Amino acid sequence: MNNHFSALIILCALVSITSCNKSENQTKTLSTTKWEIGPFVKQDAENPILSPDPSLVFVDPVSGEKTAFEGRNVLNPSAVVKDGKVHLLYRAQDQKMTSRIGLATSEDGIHFIKEPAPIFFPDNDAMLVYENNGGVEDPRVVQGPEGNYWLTYTSYDGKTARLCIASSPDLRQWTKHGPVLNDPKYIDLWSKSGAIVVEQQGEEMRAKKIDGQYWMYFGDTNLYMAYSTNLKDWKVLENAENNKMVSVLHPRPGYFDSRLVEPGPYALWTENGINLIYNASNAANNNDPQLPKFTYAAGQALFSATRPYQLLDRTQGYFIYPDKDYEKIGEVNEVCFVEGMVFFKDKWFLYYGTADSKIAVAIAEK
Numbered sequence: 001m002n003n004h005f006s007a008l009i010i011l012c013a014l015v016s017i018t019s020c021n022k023s024e025n026q027t028k029t030l031s032t033t034k035w036e037i038g039p040f041v042k043q044d045a046e047n048p049i050l051s052p053d054p055s056l057v058f059v060d061p062v063s064g065e066k067t068a069f070e071g072r073n074v075l076n077p078s079a080v081v082k083d084g085k086v087h088l089l090y091r092a093q094d095q096k097m098t099s100r101i102g103l104a105t106s107e108d109g110i111h112f113i114k115e116p117a118p119i120f121f122p123d124n125d126a127m128l129v130y131e132n133n134g135g136v137e138d139p140r141v142v143q144g145p146e147g148n149y150w151l152t153y154t155s156y157d158g159k160t161a162r163l164c165i166a167s168s169p170d171l172r173q174w175t176k177h178g179p180v181l182n183d184p185k186y187i188d189l190w191s192k193s194g195a196i197v198v199e200q201q202g203e204e205m206r207a208k209k210i211d212g213q214y215w216m217y218f219g220d221t222n223l224y225m226a227y228s229t230n231l232k233d234w235k236v237l238e239n240a241e242n243n244k245m246v247s248v249l250h251p252r253p254g255y256f257d258s259r260l261v262e263p264g265p266y267a268l269w270t271e272n273g274i275n276l277i278y279n280a281s282n283a284a285n286n287n288d289p290q291l292p293k294f295t296y297a298a299g300q301a302l303f304s305a306t307r308p309y310q311l312l313d314r315t316q317g318y319f320i321y322p323d324k325d326y327e328k329i330g331e332v333n334e335v336c337f338v339e340g341m342v343f344f345k346d347k348w349f350l351y352y353g354t355a356d357s358k359i360a361v362a363i364a365e366k
């Protein structure tokens with residue numbers, strides 16, 4: 001009896017020690033994800049918050065024809081807070097699949113009023129050669145040091161996507177500055193999705209210099225970087241040994257991001273690191289078996305606050321994915337594509353395209 005009792009005491013002690021160690025390990029694991037923003041809650045009662053409106057018509061300056069500029073789809077929005085309102089810059093597609101950028105405003109971040117005409121579009125200008133057969137896509141907007149607005153967007157000529165940049169004092173009057181990758185060796189390279197590193201200043205997201213340079217993540221298979229002293233002129237981060245672009249984030253076999261990775265909104269600088277919310281696609285095989293192949297879901301990555309090309313941490317799973325009918329079925333099925341985020345009324349509002357057809361929002365507490 002005494003031997004059995006002693007053995008029982010030893011066994012209980014071992015179980016207790018194991019439980020303590022397990023608890024400590026779990027706490028350590030949880031503490032490594034404190035940098036993530038969220039959790040985000042989809043606003044199911046209101047979503048989708050934007051749908052195509054064929055009644056909105058403007059005269060296309062290139063063709064001279066009246067065009068229902070969002071007659072087919074609205075998707076992939078960016079967002080900024082200005083004058084106490086959320087301003088949503090969103091991609092709008094007409095029936096010919098030409099993309100332009102519309103503007104909608106909201107006092108609560110959920111219910112929006114659209115402008116009757118696009119605020120950014122292909123025109124008879126020097127950029128028409130890059131925009132004529134596809135348009136302008138996927139805006140991402142941040143503020144510069146003086147408070148003006150800088151827009152990264154994709155120009156598409158029907159063959160090649162090019163990451164481009166423009167600026168504005170008021171979100172309505174824009175100056176196009178051309179392709180970001182304007183070096184002759186890169187000018188015809190497929191490039192898109194530029195997420196500039198910003199620092200939060202109240203409700204404003206202002207471009208942040210690190211070691212004298214502004215930084216941008218871009219790409220839609222692997223992620224690369226570019227840097228600038230003035231937000232207008234950019235250089236690609238290259239490996240000095242082979243003069244090739246440096247990839248800083250890659251797809252992972254077996255995960256939700258097994259097919260590609262692509263920036264979401266701006267990249268948010270904090271003293272603990274740079275948080276990059278990113279979009280990802282699930283491969284046809286060697287993927288996440290819990291998601292259909294080619295599903296677009298979103299994760300988060302943390303880069304060094306002083307060396308923005310150095311990856312520190314990365315979520316193992318996704319935090320948003322298609323599980324509603326309007327996210328699963330549309331122009332492109334199984335898509336949640338996050339692209340806009342604001343800090344508004346002490347909450348994070350995350351705006352995303354659903355099945356490349358509509359726009360929805362998810363909200364996280366501070």
